[in-house]
Amino acid sequence: MKDDIIYGRNPVIEALEAGKTVIDKLLIQDGLRHSQLGYIHHLAKEKGLRCQTVDKRKLDQLCGGQNHQGVIALTAIHTYAEISDILALAKQRKEPPFLVITEGITDPHNLGSIIRTANAAGAHGVIIPKNRSVGLNATVAKVSAGAVEYTLVARVTNIAQTLNKLKDDGLWIVGTDLSGTQRHDACDLTGPIGIVIGSEGAGMSRLVRQACDFLVKIPMVGEIESLNASVAAGILLYEAVRQRRQEEK
Structure with missing residues (x-):
């Protein structure tokens, strides 16, 4: 994985549930339906994170053609201050x-x-x-x-x-x-x-x-x-x- 993205349904869910990784935004494949994606939406809403639907080609490009399963989390490489x-x-x-x-x-x-x-x-x-x-x-x-x-x-x-x-x-x-x-x-x-x-x-x-x-x-x-x-x-x-x-x- 690149150091500023997490892709795949289970890795993204784990990152959201653990709360240890700073996630800037979630990209979800347009038109794709799956119970895990619905759960990701739910977790994102709970944490005040923005979800954006994008074309599959965008997700393919970001993760170099790897199997992203319709979701990518864009992460921060450094902790934000107050x-x-x-x-x-x-x-x-x-x-x-x-x-x-x-x-x-x-x-x-x-x-x-x-x-x-x-x-x-x-x-x-x-x-x-x-x-x-x-x-x-x-x-x-x-x-x-x-x-x-x-x-x-x-x-x-x-x-x-x-x-x-x-x-x-x-x-x-x-x-x-x-x-x-x-x-x-x-x-x-x-x-x-x-x-x-x-x-x-x-x-x-x-x-x-x-x-x-x-x-x-x-x-x-x-x-x-x-x-x-x-x-x-x-x-x-x-x-x-x-x-x-x-x-x-």
């Missing part, structure tokens, strides 16, 4: 909280790059959504160049609600958006902040955009209107690093 762990790390370092929040990043290369950059910039952690987002799979770990081993990554059900909670905890929430009224280098990124990076195509959702304290944009000089999500994250994170170092002088 937001409280991230804030506790900032307090331990005696630094203002410095977080990255992503919404709808589905490309594992983008998420891996964002985690790598977050670690390099000294961010205390990354927050990702449970649904409509890639989890901590093997590709994310590889692209992060090992950063997933050192960077706290929390996974939440609702990003907008999480942003409001972070604001209650004293963080300023900065969203990256083309409609932003400030340049990224003209806003204060020195205090307790959470930088929000939207999805690769649609950017931030309306509710997440509304939950931000202010929106910033990165100036685009050429013909292209926007940057890759991980590149935008890198620019914002290192602008925050620059400002924080200046403040320390």
Whole structure:
């Protein structure tokens, strides 16, 4: 088996019942009916896990043609942290909280790059959504160049609600958006902040955009209107690093 999937009805059931493996999502073959698959649905619902029906060819591709019996569990290669762990790390370092929040990043290369950059910039952690987002799979770990081993990554059900909670905890929430009224280098990124990076195509959702304290944009000089999500994250994170170092002088 690959290190980020479990396939076959009995292995998936055992993983669900034991609860020792972090499962991001279940993929079940479209149109297939079996009592064990019904039980898997039941276990998934109990544990709040997302089930997605997919074509058999997708399952064949993921497990290299092995007999998957119509079900694959996508697993995380690293344990998720809690937001409280991230804030506790900032307090331990005696630094203002410095977080990255992503919404709808589905490309594992983008998420891996964002985690790598977050670690390099000294961010205390990354927050990702449970649904409509890639989890901590093997590709994310590889692209992060090992950063997933050192960077706290929390996974939440609702990003907008999480942003409001972070604001209650004293963080300023900065969203990256083309409609932003400030340049990224003209806003204060020195205090307790959470930088929000939207999805690769649609950017931030309306509710997440509304939950931000202010929106910033990165100036685009050429013909292209926007940057890759991980590149935008890198620019914002290192602008925050620059400002924080200046403040320390």
